[in-house]
Amino acid sequence: MRTLIAMAVLASGPALAQDFSEGSEASEWGLFGERTARFEAEVVDPICTLSGDCAQACADGRQMALLRRADEVLVMPLKNRQTVFSGAAADLAPYCGETVEVDGLLIENPEIGATNVYMVQRIRRLPDGAWSETTRFTEAWAEANPDAAGDGPWFRRDPRIAAEIAREGWLGLGPEAEDAFLRDWLGVE
Structure with missing residues (x-):
């Protein structure tokens, strides 16, 4: 075997x-x-x-x-x-x-x-x-998101990403847990 x-x-x-x-x-x-x-x-x-x-x-x-x-x-x-x-x-x-x-x-x-x-x-x-x-992504993104025009990288202006951050926070912990983390660990009020 x-x-x-x-x-x-x-x-x-x-x-x-x-x-x-x-x-x-x-x-x-x-x-x-x-x-x-x-x-x-x-x-x-x-x-x-x-x-x-x-x-x-x-x-x-x-x-x-x-x-x-x-x-x-x-x-x-x-x-x-x-x-x-x-x-x-x-x-x-x-x-x-x-x-x-x-x-x-x-x-x-x-x-x-x-x-x-x-x-x-x-x-x-x-x-x-x-x-x-293969460089079509940012052009396709701009076509799909005409209201998100502006300065800075596309992901900072993407409405799906902004909605996810609003729902889950920057760290993905949720807004309440993230607020507690920022207060406890970084002293941010």
Whole structure:
């Protein structure tokens, strides 16, 4: 039995250690566990793909995922190219259901449970589409929140974030607990 388990682990090794860095032009960010990665994938709605509940697949505002062609692994693109920490859904949504090529950073850090976490920096339609940088988030946010125009980063003006802070406080403890914390620990009245 041990021999069979060892053979299975050895056989799966190349798939687990697959290198997708060839041809990548992604900018490295110096993140622990990052590797440049360029691959072909289908842009999918992960709820539909994982659960079979596809009634709302590819609907506006849904998260997107990449079903990698080389190994059928579902890769979660949690960040786009922008320096603001913003998601990639706005950049990927126009490609939902299509096969694309992406280029970015793949994060593999088993110590924190990060597996197939992806920062997509460029995307193109296959077979011969032009590359586009994934920088759509702030533009899409501004279009969706015209009354939140002003100075400062988008998240300081986002009505959803402001409502959450009003409900849960800055620390997520709730307004009463946060007030007590500020008084007791920081002497703030």
